[in-house]
Amino acid sequence: MPFVDLHSSDDFASIFYTSNSFSGNVGGFDPAKPTVCILHPTFLDSSWLYPQFNDPRLDSEFNLIAFDMRVAGKSECRSSGRHDSWVEAADLALCALSLRLAPFHILAMEGNAINCALRFAALFPEMCLSLALCNVPAPMELKWIYTAYDELIQTWCFAEDLESYEHVAMESVTLTFGSDISPELRDDLIAYWETTMHPRKRCRIVEQASVTMHRSPLPAEAYNYITQPVLVIHGDANEACPRKYAERMAQELKSIIYSVKGGGGYLSIPQGTASIVNQVYVKFVSRLPRARSDPLDPSISIEERMQEALAKLEQFTGNTALRMRDPVSSLSFCCLPDEIIHQQAEQLKLYRKGQSLAFLPLTPTGRPIRRYSERPRDDWFESKTEGMSYAGGRFFSEPTATPRNDRPLPLPKPEPLIVEDGRLRRGGFIPADKYVVNRSMAKVVASSQPKLHQLFL
Template sequence: MPFVDLHSADDFASIYYTTNSLFGNVGGFDPEKPTVCILHPTFLDSTWLHQQFNDPRLDSEFNLIAFDMRVAGKSECRNSGKHDSWVDAADLAFCAQALRLAPFHVLAMESTSINCALRFAALFPEMCLSLALCNVPAPTELKWIYTAYDELIHTWCFADDLESYEHVAAEAVTFTFGADAPADLRDDLIAYWEQGMHPRKRCRVLEQANVAMNRVPLPAEAYPHITQPVLIIHGDANESCPRKYAERMAHELKGVLYIVKGGAGYLGIPQGTASIVNQVYVKFVSRLPRARSDTTTPTLPIEDRMQEALGKLEQIIGDSSIHTRDPLSSLSFCCLPDEIIQQQTDALNVYRKGQTTAYCPLSPAGRPIRRYSERPKDDWFESNTENISYAGGRYYSEPAARTQTSPLPMPKSEPMSPDDGRLRRGTFSPTSVEKLVIKGSMAKVVTGSQPTLHKLFL
């Protein structure tokens, strides 16, 4: 399998990549065609880009390459509290130089990929020909999403049976794609998460969540460094990424904004919206000067080029200590505050305890035990298309007026402020994992443990 190994004194990552060439590596690229690097959606990997890799409009006209981010898919890394989107951008630059890629176009899908792409374009402009961003998120996570993720990730990582895990995974599908997600898509997503993001891999799950939830806004000083042509594709029905942030980004980067009518979360996965995204993207790139994909030798050694990038990062962030960091380590590009790095490190240490013996929703063969749609439903309250509900062996007819009402809209809120973020990030602390269990009769507990209860409720 094609991997790029990144070694340094304080970090190790093995980054998996795939291409549309015959043997799945960059050696099979056609030098006459431009190269497009596609960044996968949040909490997924490059296997979910089949709508792009299998589209003749992209496959026949471009060399396609996709990397699994360091805590996604087949990539492996040493878990770290320093992981943020600047680190992802450095990983992408290291991989591009190691593979001797010619300058390429970037197509970024959803939140973490977009934040990576923007930072990559700012620090390594000679490697990036253009940017296409699908569903631009808020600068920091919206408060209601942060609260939902907070509970979701903890329940996900500490599920202790199949029903609990399937329930929280189904909630994640609804949260991501909406309540109208097709049953086969729901089954595929839950099966994917069961195989690669189960409780025995909860440190990877937490680290992915940290990158998305604890992100720091891109400084205004970075925007002048992003000079590439920009296309923003945004779904007008996406309630987790309000349209106003896409419009603001298009204004800041002087880019083109295309609105997908009825588009919601993850535009590149459902067949209908994915086809629209691909068509719009091909038209966008076809208007740009056609680039070749000849294998290139970097003009600067990798260490010197990354040191130059650290110097630019120092100017953008305003931290005079950045240029003294190790240029061969992706973690040197981390721009998180020290307290957040420490909190994330502590949380990873807590989640690591008992990880190897945690519940695993897979059979001994390493496959999901069942499809989510095939689970037993006798003990659940279900509703079918004929407005008939089934519960405990009895049928009830629901009022037509109730079933015809539209779903409740998602909550509306503003992005997290820095102070709110510090308070909320405390939920990923040891106290959120450890639980106090009181055993014995209630009368004995109340009469004999008054001081304990008093302290407990203070």
């Protein structure tokens, strides 16, 4: 499998990538075709880009390449509190320079991918031909999403049984995709998370979520360096990404905006919206000058080019210490405040405790125990498509026969159970105290019972 190893004095990451070439790597690219780099959605990986890789409109006209971000998919890295979207943009640049990729178009799917693409285009404008941004997020995470993420991630990482894990996974599907999702896609998503993002990999989950929750707005000066053609695609039914942020981004970058009617979260995956996104994107790129994909012959070394990017980042942020950092380390591009870095590092230490002994929702062969739709449905509450839970199920066996003159009483209609704030309860970190009984059970029970004469007082 193709990987790009990025190593330095304080960091190591092995970045997995895939392509639509016959050999599966960049060596099989057609130099006469332009290259499109597709950045996968948050909490997924490049394997979920099959609607783009399998679309003839893209596959036949472009060289397609996709990288798994450092804490997603098959990529591996050292856990670090110094991880933000600037680091991911540096990862993308180092991979492109190592593979000698010609300047390419970028198709970014959802939050973290968009933040990475914008920062890459600002720091390395000569390597980026155009930008297409699907579902532009808010500059900083909305409060209700931050709260929901905080509680979902903790419940996810500390689930102790299959039912708890499936419940929080279903809540995550509803938060990211909405309630209008096909059962097949829902089952595939939960099975993917069970396989790649189970509680024994909770450090990767937390680190990926921290990039989303602790992001900061792009500096105003950086917008001046994003001069490439930009297309903004927005789903008008996406509650997590209000349209006003897409309009603001389109105004800042002087780009056009296309609305997908009825489109919710993760436009690139459901069959209907994915086809619309692909069609709009192909029309957008076809109007641009056609570029070739001949292997790049750089005039300067990778270290020198990354040093120039650090100097530009210093200009954006005003942090004079950036120029003194190691240019070949992606972590050198981190722009988080020191208190956030310390907080993320301490959080990773906390989540790492007991990680190897956490619940594993897989069989000994590494496959999910069951599909979500195959779970037993004898629960007292059952989640419906609109996000509500209804009382249902039968807990008592029915009589084999009903007397002729007796009619069964009609059961009351189930009413929705409304959960306050619509959030899950926060998962606990410290187990409850356990008490050891040194006396016989008979004496313990006798001492706990009230005296007989007290019952008549």
